[in-house]
Amino acid sequence: MFSLQRNLNQLRKLSNQSRSKSYIVNLDNINQNVKRIEYAVRGPLVIRAGEIEKELKAGTSNKSFSEVIRANIGDCHATGQKPLTYFRQVIACCTDTSLLDSPKYPNDVKEKVKLLLSYCGGNSVGAYSDSAGIEIARQHCAEYIAERDGIPSNWQDIVLTTGASEGVRAVLALINSSSTDDKPSGVLIPIPQYPLYTATIAEYAMHPIKYYLDEENEWQLNIKELKRALDNDRSLCKPKAIVIINPGNPTGSVLSKENIKEIIKFAKEEGLMIIADEVYQHNIYKEGAAFHSFKKVMHEMGLEIELASLMSSSKGYMGECGLRGGYCEFINLQPEVKALFLKMLSARLCCSILGQIAMDCVVSPPKPGDQSYDLFASEKNAILESLKAKAKLAAETFNSIPNMKSNPVAGAMYAFPQIILPEKAIKEARDKNMEPDFFYAKNLLEKTGICIVPGSGFGQIPGTYHFRTTILPQLGELRKMMDRLKVFHLQFLEDYK
Amino acid sequence: MFSLQRNLNQLRKLSNQSRSKSYIVNLDNINQNVKRIEYAVRGPLVIRAGEIEKELKAGTSNKSFSEVIRANIGDCHATGQKPLTYFRQVIACCTDTSLLDSPKYPNDVKEKVKLLLSYCGGNSVGAYSDSAGIEIARQHCAEYIAERDGIPSNWQDIVLTTGASEGVRAVLALINSSSTDDKPSGVLIPIPQYPLYTATIAEYAMHPIKYYLDEENEWQLNIKELKRALDNDRSLCKPKAIVIINPGNPTGSVLSKENIKEIIKFAKEEGLMIIADEVYQHNIYKEGAAFHSFKKVMHEMGLEIELASLMSSSKGYMGECGLRGGYCEFINLQPEVKALFLKMLSARLCCSILGQIAMDCVVSPPKPGDQSYDLFASEKNAILESLKAKAKLAAETFNSIPNMKSNPVAGAMYAFPQIILPEKAIKEARDKNMEPDFFYAKNLLEKTGICIVPGSGFGQIPGTYHFRTTILPQLGELRKMMDRLKVFHLQFLEDYK
Numbered sequence: 001m002f003s004l005q006r007n008l009n010q011l012r013k014l015s016n017q018s019r020s021k022s023y024i025v026n027l028d029n030i031n032q033n034v035k036r037i038e039y040a041v042r043g044p045l046v047i048r049a050g051e052i053e054k055e056l057k058a059g060t061s062n063k064s065f066s067e068v069i070r071a072n073i074g075d076c077h078a079t080g081q082k083p084l085t086y087f088r089q090v091i092a093c094c095t096d097t098s099l100l101d102s103p104k105y106p107n108d109v110k111e112k113v114k115l116l117l118s119y120c121g122g123n124s125v126g127a128y129s130d131s132a133g134i135e136i137a138r139q140h141c142a143e144y145i146a147e148r149d150g151i152p153s154n155w156q157d158i159v160l161t162t163g164a165s166e167g168v169r170a171v172l173a174l175i176n177s178s179s180t181d182d183k184p185s186g187v188l189i190p191i192p193q194y195p196l197y198t199a200t201i202a203e204y205a206m207h208p209i210k211y212y213l214d215e216e217n218e219w220q221l222n223i224k225e226l227k228r229a230l231d232n233d234r235s236l237c238k239p240k241a242i243v244i245i246n247p248g249n250p251t252g253s254v255l256s257k258e259n260i261k262e263i264i265k266f267a268k269e270e271g272l273m274i275i276a277d278e279v280y281q282h283n284i285y286k287e288g289a290a291f292h293s294f295k296k297v298m299h300e301m302g303l304e305i306e307l308a309s310l311m312s313s314s315k316g317y318m319g320e321c322g323l324r325g326g327y328c329e330f331i332n333l334q335p336e337v338k339a340l341f342l343k344m345l346s347a348r349l350c351c352s353i354l355g356q357i358a359m360d361c362v363v364s365p366p367k368p369g370d371q372s373y374d375l376f377a378s379e380k381n382a383i384l385e386s387l388k389a390k391a392k393l394a395a396e397t398f399n400s401i402p403n404m405k406s407n408p409v410a411g412a413m414y415a416f417p418q419i420i421l422p423e424k425a426i427k428e429a430r431d432k433n434m435e436p437d438f439f440y441a442k443n444l445l446e447k448t449g450i451c452i453v454p455g456s457g458f459g460q461i462p463g464t465y466h467f468r469t470t471i472l473p474q475l476g477e478l479r480k481m482m483d484r485l486k487v488f489h490l491q492f493l494e495d496y497k
Numbered sequence: 498m499f500s501l502q503r504n505l506n507q508l509r510k511l512s513n514q515s516r517s518k519s520y521i522v523n524l525d526n527i528n529q530n531v532k533r534i535e536y537a538v539r540g541p542l543v544i545r546a547g548e549i550e551k552e553l554k555a556g557t558s559n560k561s562f563s564e565v566i567r568a569n570i571g572d573c574h575a576t577g578q579k580p581l582t583y584f585r586q587v588i589a590c591c592t593d594t595s596l597l598d599s600p601k602y603p604n605d606v607k608e609k610v611k612l613l614l615s616y617c618g619g620n621s622v623g624a625y626s627d628s629a630g631i632e633i634a635r636q637h638c639a640e641y642i643a644e645r646d647g648i649p650s651n652w653q654d655i656v657l658t659t660g661a662s663e664g665v666r667a668v669l670a671l672i673n674s675s676s677t678d679d680k681p682s683g684v685l686i687p688i689p690q691y692p693l694y695t696a697t698i699a700e701y702a703m704h705p706i707k708y709y710l711d712e713e714n715e716w717q718l719n720i721k722e723l724k725r726a727l728d729n730d731r732s733l734c735k736p737k738a739i740v741i742i743n744p745g746n747p748t749g750s751v752l753s754k755e756n757i758k759e760i761i762k763f764a765k766e767e768g769l770m771i772i773a774d775e776v777y778q779h780n781i782y783k784e785g786a787a788f789h790s791f792k793k794v795m796h797e798m799g800l801e802i803e804l805a806s807l808m809s810s811s812k813g814y815m816g817e818c819g820l821r822g823g824y825c826e827f828i829n830l831q832p833e834v835k836a837l838f839l840k841m842l843s844a845r846l847c848c849s850i851l852g853q854i855a856m857d858c859v860v861s862p863p864k865p866g867d868q869s870y871d872l873f874a875s876e877k878n879a880i881l882e883s884l885k886a887k888a889k890l891a892a893e894t895f896n897s898i899p900n901m902k903s904n905p906v907a908g909a910m911y912a913f914p915q916i917i918l919p920e921k922a923i924k925e926a927r928d929k930n931m932e933p934d935f936f937y938a939k940n941l942l943e944k945t946g947i948c949i950v951p952g953s954g955f956g957q958i959p960g961t962y963h964f965r966t967t968i969l970p971q972l973g974e975l976r977k978m979m980d981r982l983k984v985f986h987l988q989f990l991e992d993y994k
């Protein structure tokens with residue numbers, strides 16, 4: 001893979017520089033797994049984008065564009081989305097409690113603040129919470145899930161986490177017996193996937209069992225392919241779990257209920273726990289599509305498999321990435337394993353109380369009749385409507401361009417179009433020791449300022465090329481980006497025909 | 498160890514309950530390292546304290562006391578310490594930027610908020626930062642360190658972390674090559690120690706090389722003892738690093754400059770990197786004691802050893818534990834190892850922006866002449882003065898009690914007195930399969946409501962018994978606690994004489 005090669009080259013260059021010195025901690029004696037971590041969403045193209053931005057700012061750039069459009073990461077506020085007033089008032093008021101006396105703040109905000117603080121040590125967000133999180137926030141999560149699914153949720157099955165990422169990492173850490181087994185622990189992950197999974201699996205010396213998503217079928221999971229992947233790697237690892245990202249990152253897919261049923265059946269037959277990354281559950285755009293939680297579908301099937309469902313305050317309509325709120329509902333767990341999971345978390349103290357409060361706002365927002373409700377509802381709807389329009393715009397644009405095709409952006413915040421690259425471009429990329437889609441993305445960045453992530457950073461069927469773009473730039477900006485991208489693409493085809 | 502035994506007993510009980518069901522994820526196939534994690538600061542006594550609190554609240558308790566005093570954890574605000582106005586105004590205003598128009602907020606607060614937000618994506622604390630943190634906050638950390646030590650600090654050597662804990666975990670993860678070496682990676686840790694270290698070392702399948710702190714010498718490090726510990730375990734592991742906690746947790750010690758020099762010399766000779774847990778650097782109480790950073794002393798010695806220094810916004814005078822701010826300065830690192838460290842962090846996205854801002858406030862507080870300065874200085878000084886008085890009170894009380902002796906509480910937030918337990922009490926404890934100091938602490942909790950942590954949770958020389966108490970309860974409360982503890986202790990001696 002190009003980026004790995006590039007990293008190794010860079011490392012060698014650095015090595016030569018530092019060879020004269022002897023280091024206690026060095027490339028040969030550090031954690032060797034760290035070398036295998038890849039995280040394209042923040043990879044070399046993003047670093048290059050930052051450099052270009054600095055050049056543009058300093059006036060030292062000779063680029064024909066005046067700004068970089070960062071469509072590489074699902075970072076809503078960074079691309080101009082405004083935070084919801086309600087979230088910010090609750091968090092500000094929890095932080096500076098003298099604001100409880102401010103006439104500016106609505107009563108329901110103040111009531112929520114008082115309730116939350118009554119569950120904090122010393123009524124302060126500066127106190128640690130239980131490792132699993134503030135009790136009332138866990139209860140609110142359970143109420144939200146119960147209402148979403150129409151089946152009970154036990155607040156003691158919920159732990160608040162630092163974003164969904166740390167939830168995923170904790171669950172993987174729990175089931176990873178690589179250090180004592182004769183084989184590494186295996187985890188089925190989708191390809192393309194959000195690189196948190198490959199990165200964490202590499203860091204933990206686990207084994208990724210890669211199953212391809214079915215691009216011809218709107219990126220649903222194909223059970224035959226799951227079986228193929230598992231059979232292929234069974235001798236290399238001890239299979240433990242299957243990860244499903246729904247709605248999909250980077251694919252923008254939304255799984256049908258039928259597909260989810262098949263997956264659960266497969267997990268049951270193969271003895272795999274289910275890790276359901278459901279952070280985009282509020283982001284559904286396609287007509288007729290709906291979010292079905294794995295928990296609910298499993299319940300309908302009358303099954304009880306170990307299931308961890310991850311949620312976040314970073315996505316949805318709120319997009320509060322920087323606050324690092326998240327929760328994990330972990331059900332059907334053996335009681336003694338649950339006790340150990342909580343003990344493992346206890347050594348990490350607790351996650352940010354203000355992040356926990358952000359998560360609480362997501363699961364327990366204003367209700368009709370509350371003073372904040374109208375503003376909250378209008379802000380929320382405006383963002384979701386805008387995302388819906390942008391999802392449509394992105395897919396339609398990509399499908400209007402020769403040598404490019406995209407599934408509908410049914411959910412999440414991304415399009416993942418396939419690009420048919422000319423042979424000449426592929427050859428030039430290979431000559432430069434680059435993945436062809438990285439070569440394409442690098443050209444796009446240098447010529448238009450648009451920063452996307454090549455499909456090779458997420459994985460794809462060999463010989464196919466893709467890229468991921470977020471649909472987050474504001475509508476006018478996204479239109480401009482689509483226009484620029486189209487012009488670039490046509491020229492690229494022309495140049496390499 | 499009792500708590501381990503108790504855990505295993507509990508687990509067996511749970512096992513019997515759940516034996517009828519078959520679980521995919523079970524005690525035999527999960528991460529076996531997790532079973533070895535112990536975290537006494539949040540252990541069984543703390544759970545029992547919570548139960549008693551609930552009984553007291555519900556009026557179903559038959560206790561002779563009316564409240565539980567939680568002296569088990571360094572959780573400042575939970576024991577009544579008030580947050581500093583400046584911190585809370587900056588964070589609230591960063592969160593709800595409409596407060597920039599409020600006449601209530603001082604100008605220097607508003608200036609800081611504007612500066613910080615100008616470094617945030619979309620001017621929002623809801624955007625991700627670089628994995629290493631917001632650039633301006635890293636710069637402020639470097640300026641703080643440079644001023645503290647009188648030697649330069651490079652902001653690119655600094656990463657912001659989720660409290661100091663996640664910094665420690667990241668550094669240990671980086672140097673841990675247990676999964677590919679023939680022996681586990683060894684880390685020298687003090688005994689007694691803050692259990693984050695043993696817990697993380699257990700989780701990561703590393704090897705703890707335990708060195709005893711010198712109680713007879715105010716808990717300084719004894720180099721002969723370091724050598725003994727290292728020689729003893731050298732064949733069992735690959736020694737990688739030495740952890741020093743200064744000021745000390747749980748010991749309340751402050752290391753002399755001479756002692757730090759000896760330690761650095763030892764690390765140099767033995768080829769160990771240094772992990773300096775310096776989160777209590779603002780908490781110095783003893784006349785004549787001073788905080789000397791490992792970085793500064795190493796610089797004075799003309800040495801350049803890999804050094805990670807950890808700092809936090811949770812301790813000091815601010816005590817903002819729940820905000821989870823922290824930084825790690827990692828110096829003298831081989832450039833390619835540093836690049837890998839940053840790549841490893843990148844897969845974790847970033848830590849809480851509001852936690853980063855809390856850390857920024859610690860390292861870049863108001864200056865004389867700023868509108869906030871007087872209030873800031875008076876709040877800060879009042880807290881540090883109060884801690885100083887409480888440090889004195891605690892040590893004096895313990896030294897006035899028969900069969901108890903304490904070193905001066907020179908720094909940090911804890912006293913760690915030794916208790917001489919009567920033989921009869923030790924026997925009864927052993928009969929009940931408890932550590933004797935756990936037995937003592939449990940009795941104390943049940944009879945007085947005072948929740949402390951037995952020395953066995955931190956480690957101690959076999960045959961000696963201790964407990965850790967924080968000095969955080971407010972002065973009146975601490976006096977009451979000391980009185981109750983004294984009465985209990987005398988009665989305990991009487992009962993078991």
